[in-house]
Amino acid sequence: MTENPAPERHWADRVADEVLARGTSQPVIATGISPSGVFHVGHLREILTGDAAARALRDRGAPARLVFVVDDVDPLRKVHRLLDESVYAPQLGRPLFTIPAPEGEGSYADYYLRPFLAALGRLHVDCEVVRAHQLYASGAMDDVAFTALEQQDRIAAILREVTGKEEVKEGWSPWNPLCTRCGRIDKGRVLAFDRARNEIRSRCEACGEESAQPAGGGGKLTWRVDWPARWKALGVSVEPFGKDHASRGGSYDSGERIAREVFGVEPPHPIVYEWIALKGQGDMSSSKGNVLAADELLHVAPPEVLRYVVLKNRPQRAIQFDPGAPFLRLVDEVDDASAAGVDSRALELSRAAGFTPVGVPFHHLVLVAQIARFDLDRTLALLGRGGYGPLDRAAVAERMAMARYWLDRFAPEEARVDVPDELPPAAAALDAPQRAFLGRLADALPALGSADAIQDAIRDLANQEGGPGAKRGFEAVYAALIGRARGPRAGSFIAILGPERVAERFRRAASA
Numbered sequence: 001m002t003e004n005p006a007p008e009r010h011w012a013d014r015v016a017d018e019v020l021a022r023g024t025s026q027p028v029i030a031t032g033i034s035p036s037g038v039f040h041v042g043h044l045r046e047i048l049t050g051d052a053a054a055r056a057l058r059d060r061g062a063p064a065r066l067v068f069v070v071d072d073v074d075p076l077r078k079v080h081r082l083l084d085e086s087v088y089a090p091q092l093g094r095p096l097f098t099i100p101a102p103e104g105e106g107s108y109a110d111y112y113l114r115p116f117l118a119a120l121g122r123l124h125v126d127c128e129v130v131r132a133h134q135l136y137a138s139g140a141m142d143d144v145a146f147t148a149l150e151q152q153d154r155i156a157a158i159l160r161e162v163t164g165k166e167e168v169k170e171g172w173s174p175w176n177p178l179c180t181r182c183g184r185i186d187k188g189r190v191l192a193f194d195r196a197r198n199e200i201r202s203r204c205e206a207c208g209e210e211s212a213q214p215a216g217g218g219g220k221l222t223w224r225v226d227w228p229a230r231w232k233a234l235g236v237s238v239e240p241f242g243k244d245h246a247s248r249g250g251s252y253d254s255g256e257r258i259a260r261e262v263f264g265v266e267p268p269h270p271i272v273y274e275w276i277a278l279k280g281q282g283d284m285s286s287s288k289g290n291v292l293a294a295d296e297l298l299h300v301a302p303p304e305v306l307r308y309v310v311l312k313n314r315p316q317r318a319i320q321f322d323p324g325a326p327f328l329r330l331v332d333e334v335d336d337a338s339a340a341g342v343d344s345r346a347l348e349l350s351r352a353a354g355f356t357p358v359g360v361p362f363h364h365l366v367l368v369a370q371i372a373r374f375d376l377d378r379t380l381a382l383l384g385r386g387g388y389g390p391l392d393r394a395a396v397a398e399r400m401a402m403a404r405y406w407l408d409r410f411a412p413e414e415a416r417v418d419v420p421d422e423l424p425p426a427a428a429a430l431d432a433p434q435r436a437f438l439g440r441l442a443d444a445l446p447a448l449g450s451a452d453a454i455q456d457a458i459r460d461l462a463n464q465e466g467g468p469g470a471k472r473g474f475e476a477v478y479a480a481l482i483g484r485a486r487g488p489r490a491g492s493f494i495a496i497l498g499p500e501r502v503a504e505r506f507r508r509a510a511s512a
């Protein structure tokens with residue numbers, strides 16, 4: 001007897017080890033995303049990575065808080081291709097929270113954030129949503145803002161050293177004032193500041209307006225300074241971020257030094273994560289338009305599945321997300337803890353309290369629901385006949401809706417089945433050995449008890465002397481059933497359709 005090697009400690013548990021080893025008693029995990037366009041599955045990785053660390057910490061009894069900072073003071077930097085150029089070109093340089101939504105109520109930031117927050121709710125992500133404009137307006141950033149202004153020469157020197165570029169020019173300031181007249185936040189120049197009076201004087205290079213405003217609401221720190229300033233203001237102990245920020249000379253490198261040398265705090269434990277690519281379409285990016293919106297994925301995936309995708313892969317590993325056939329296997333792994341290849345700790349962290357598996361593999365339900373033409377009672381009856389049951393009616397109905405969405409949007413052709421009442425025209429093209437084989441199969445079917453037995457019988461009969469061979473035998477089966485050369489696993493398919501009914505159809509095909 002061989003013993004299984006001890007499984008490698010899960011990455012989220014290792015993050016928890018590191019954070020607790022620092023003596024942090026109330027860990028704060030921060031994430032931040034700019035609401036500049038559609039929130040996609042790549043953005044979900046950021047939040048779900050933070051959520052995984054929070055769950056691992058809570059598992060150890062630490063009262064971990066997950067904070068999602070919405071960077072809505074960021075300026076609109078470009079007009080993406082789905083927007084009306086004439087409406088949005090004049091908005092360039094203005095903060096996202098002040099720009100009108102492409103449609104409906106609220107701001108541009110609200111418009112893109114709303115479906116994402118709904119998705120986080122469905123994912124049971126327990127996080128505090130902090131809008132950057134409210135964070136500034138609350139005064140929570142006042143102290144760090146004035147510290148940055150007071151130490152701007154030191155910060156400029158750090159940025160020059162870290163980036164190795166002379167990008168920090170004469171007159172540079174860590175503060176981006178918000179113009180009270182034209183509303184731009186990217187064209188201001190700081191003239192003077194006074195911490196005691198909480199006042200920053202500035203001039204707008206775009207419209208010439210001069211104004212004196214408080215730090216809260218009067219602008220924001222520039223990104224490379226804003227990030228470490230936030231670590232101090234929010235007491236951040238862990239932060240997941242994309243690999244672009246982790247590059248040499250990137251914003252984590254400069255943030256680390258600014259945190260220690262200017263704000264006097266230790267930088268958070270970094271979790272650098274890789275991108276999620278959509279199979280065959282490259283890394284997801286809103287500007288490339290190859291995105292799968294986070295909320296759309298929830299139409300086909302139970303929340304546990306999305307969490308599992310992120311937890312199962314180490315953050316440093318790029319994820320190739322394939323919403324086609326491999327997606328069905330993922331759902332099955334989450335439903336069935338004993339399935340091959342399951343990462344049990346990832347599964348444990350993925351399943352919300354009270355999670356109960358539906359009790360029927362998703363790939364099987366996809367097939368049965370199609371044969372039952374999405375009628376819930378017929379689906380349940382067919383599942384019951386196949387030995388699945390008793391099942392929770394509402395849970396099956398929910399999965400059926402997901403199956404339908406998946407079939408419409410992501411399924412490969414062979415997963416779609418529509419069994420016509422009449423013999424498909426393709427059956428007329430079968431040759432003599434194929435017809436004879438279908439005839440023999442029709443005689444054998446009524447005595448075969450299981451999907452496996454049917455599958456074996458097809459192969460054996462097709463390979464008999466004078467038979468068409470396995471490949472052409474299976475093609476004959478699919479041609480007679482659905483008029484195509486390929487389809488779902490034939491044994492299961494016939495077992496669900498009912499061997500008697502299929503035998504009758506094969507006889508007709510054999511004599512046609």
Ligand SMILES: [Zn+2]
Nearest residue numbers: 179182204207
């Ligand atoms: Zn202006």
